[in-house]
Amino acid sequence: MSLTSSPDLTLTRSSRLKIWRVNYEALILFSLLTAGWQIASRYYPPYLFPSLGAIARTTLGILTDAQALETVALTYIRILLALSISFSLALGFGLWAGIHSRIERALLPFTQLLQGVPALCWVIFATLWFKNIETRIAFVILVSAFPSFYYQIREGIRSVPSDLSDMVRALRPTRLQVMRKLTVPSLVPQILTAWQLNLGAATKVTVMAELLSGISGIGYQLRLAQELFRMDRAIAWTLVLIVFVLSTNLVVSALDRRWLRWRNR
Amino acid sequence: MTSQIRFEGVSKTFERDGSRTVALEKVSFEVAPGEYVCIVGRTGSGKSTTLNLILGLMAPSAGRIHVLGHDPYSDFPQLKGRLACIFQGDRLLPWRSVLDNVRLPLEILKVREASLRLTPAEWLELVGLKDFAKALPHELSGGMRQRVAIARALVCDPQVVLADEAFGHLDEVTGNHIKSDFKRLVSGGGKTVLHITHSIEEAIGLADRIIVFGARGRVTGCFSPGAGDGDAQRLRRSIYDHVQDAEAPPAEAMGI
Numbered sequence: 011m012s013l014t015s016s017p018d019l020t021l022t023r024s025s026r027l028k029i030w031r032v033n034y035e036a037l038i039l040f041s042l043l044t045a046g047w048q049i050a051s052r053y054y055p056p057y058l059f060p061s062l063g064a065i066a067r068t069t070l071g072i073l074t075d076a077q078a079l080e081t082v083a084l085t086y087i088r089i090l091l092a093l094s095i096s097f098s099l100a101l102g103f104g105l106w107a108g109i110h111s112r113i114e115r116a117l118l119p120f121t122q123l124l125q126g127v128p129a130l131c132w133v134i135f136a137t138l139w140f141k142n143i144e145t146r147i148a149f150v151i152l153v154s155a156f157p158s159f160y161y162q163i164r165e166g167i168r169s170v171p172s173d174l175s176d177m178v179r180a181l182r183p184t185r186l187q188v189m190r191k192l193t194v195p196s197l198v199p200q201i202l203t204a205w206q207l208n209l210g211a212a213t214k215v216t217v218m219a220e221l222l223s224g225i226s227g228i229g230y231q232l233r234l235a236q237e238l239f240r241m242d243r244a245i246a247w248t249l250v251l252i253v254f255v256l257s258t259n260l261v262v263s264a265l266d267r268r269w270l271r272w273r274n275r
Numbered sequence: 276m277t278s279q280i281r282f283e284g285v286s287k288t289f290e291r292d293g294s295r296t297v298a299l300e301k302v303s304f305e306v307a308p309g310e311y312v313c314i315v316g317r318t319g320s321g322k323s324t325t326l327n328l329i330l331g332l333m334a335p336s337a338g339r340i341h342v343l344g345h346d347p348y349s350d351f352p353q354l355k356g357r358l359a360c361i362f363q364g365d366r367l368l369p370w371r372s373v374l375d376n377v378r379l380p381l382e383i384l385k386v387r388e389a390s391l392r393l394t395p396a397e398w399l400e401l402v403g404l405k406d407f408a409k410a411l412p413h414e415l416s417g418g419m420r421q422r423v424a425i426a427r428a429l430v431c432d433p434q435v436v437l438a439d440e441a442f443g444h445l446d447e448v449t450g451n452h453i454k455s456d457f458k459r460l461v462s463g464g465g466k467t468v469l470h471i472t473h474s475i476e477e478a479i480g481l482a483d484r485i486i487v488f489g490a491r492g493r494v495t496g497c498f499s500p501g502a503g504d505g506d507a508q509r510l511r512r513s514i515y516d517h518v519q520d521a522e523a524p525p526a527e528a529m530g531i
Contacts, residue, residue: 174366176362177360180360181379191379192368196370272411272413
């Protein structure tokens, strides 16, 4: 039984009504573009403007062919695996830098340098340094994504509210407890943002690496399409890539809604 | 009876970029077991520094501090779970449910719920939030969140409770309800309370004894609202005069 007076029990929980609205403007623009494409396909050869039907058939062919799906899986696994390694390293270094300012000072120019190097240069370096294709691609994604992950984590650590930090500090937690109870949970928004940014960037980098120095994966298939003048295949593989980026972003957004429910103020 | 909080000639000086700011200068006072003491004073009079020293978050530059017979800075392990604080603002972790926020001190101090007089869920029931255990802080009103902060402070059954402007951000009606509930909870548990506040009204309403801080924590007055210090109006006037007449704190202590 309560020993206290009745508090104001009015919840401020926001309603979870979802309002779906058709974006007519985008729909009209998209319809105009596809209609324009279809008209162009009647006047230009298929290696420039294949018909929408041909693109659809090729896309369906990729999605129903086991070997093509293996190619898709190979590229996706490369992206996710290398990003996970890059993220783990950035998290470790970010937390370390959060504890020791000397580490932060040491890492800052290094990450700035990494960020300044274009992804294409990393592809060239990797091609010259490593013989193994998987090592090349993993290296390029790792070094390209590291600065973004690291900066987001570092900013997250810096932006832990000092009033919460003081409250936890008053209980004399161990460093590990501070990490587990305060720092890491408060980093989740920055981590999810970094993943969203890096998924798109890593897809581009991976495809570029596969295209320039690979013998497998979607990038390699795009190179084959270019060599064979198969615009329909190039577009179909591009659509597969777009689907991957959009669907992984949807997964991250779902995690965002689930894990960051506390931010719905 | 041995005091539970004792300041003996405590001074605290901050040095930054070559300049020195004296926050406290030879401050002495005591708080007896079960006593509810309010410290009132102007901004920059050293109230928050006093609280941080009691919490052991910083060491005094001179003098000695005893909390439950221990130096809170060098001997804090002896005070773990015996000293709690309710801060200005609720300071709930926004990603944790209400119940998990109340559990936080137990997790950090590694206290088993089975060993407690009252479990976190029972504390929530005591503060009138039984049905909101799974709610997130942003789903509660300001008053409800402060009740959670009270439950979190009291869950370890501490002997000494510190409150730093704990109710200053609430509206008057909500604040009055929560203050009287807080007073009932701490008095019922025989706890010693040191409450820092700007509000003379709040101090008169809650305290057994009111200490007025002048500049650098100099004690300029001491009043006992319930022990024949005149009628409420005269007491209010007298405390107000002491706060007003106190030497203005140095500009740097006020952040000017």
